[in-house]
Amino acid sequence: MGDTSEFSLAIRLFLKAYPWRRIEPVPWVPLAKPLNQCRLALVSSAGFVLPEQEPFDDSIPGGDVSFREIPSDIEVARLIDTHRSESFDHAGLRGDPNLAFPITRMRELVAARRLGSVNRRHLSFMGSITAPGRLVRDTAPAAARQLAQDAVDVALLVPV
Numbered sequence: 001m002g003d004t005s006e007f008s009l010a011i012r013l014f015l016k017a018y019p020w021r022r023i024e025p026v027p028w029v030p031l032a033k034p035l036n037q038c039r040l041a042l043v044s045s046a047g048f049v050l051p052e053q054e055p056f057d058d059s060i061p062g063g064d065v066s067f068r069e070i071p072s073d074i075e076v077a078r079l080i081d082t083h084r085s086e087s088f089d090h091a092g093l094r095g096d097p098n099l100a101f102p103i104t105r106m107r108e109l110v111a112a113r114r115l116g117s118v119n120r121r122h123l124s125f126m127g128s129i130t131a132p133g134r135l136v137r138d139t140a141p142a143a144a145r146q147l148a149q150d151a152v153d154v155a156l157l158v159p160v
Helices: 009-017 091-095 103-111 133-149
Strands: 039-044 067-071 121-125 154-158
Touching: 039 103, 039 133, 067 133, 121 133
Parallel strands: 039 121, 039 154
Antiparallel strands: 067 121
């Protein structure tokens, strides 16, 4: 694991001054059934989009809090990294999008009967949301409603 000394001075100063929020209690719901009977959706903050989708808007102060739907049958090589952060090397995500959107691994778990199924759609958010109020108030509930409508049992959050 790295430490903040690896970041540029500007990023270190930003991290030091950022008003980090603590969410209490941590939202959590235990599984009501075994994982091999559950439907799973991926929720990634890698900022992935499909070629035909609008990229995330990196000009919005505080971050673009919208999300993109990613279909379950996506070929991961088609995912485009539009993450705005300069605080990490994007080469890994570009080389293997499964690092931040592990759909291939989820399909393998379904094939091995360790996971019931993957949802028909998954969600991609932009990471580095420095002003999360709109995300918490508007976007996250809308995303949760979509997953509930799809009868998703498990949302695997993949933070970037």
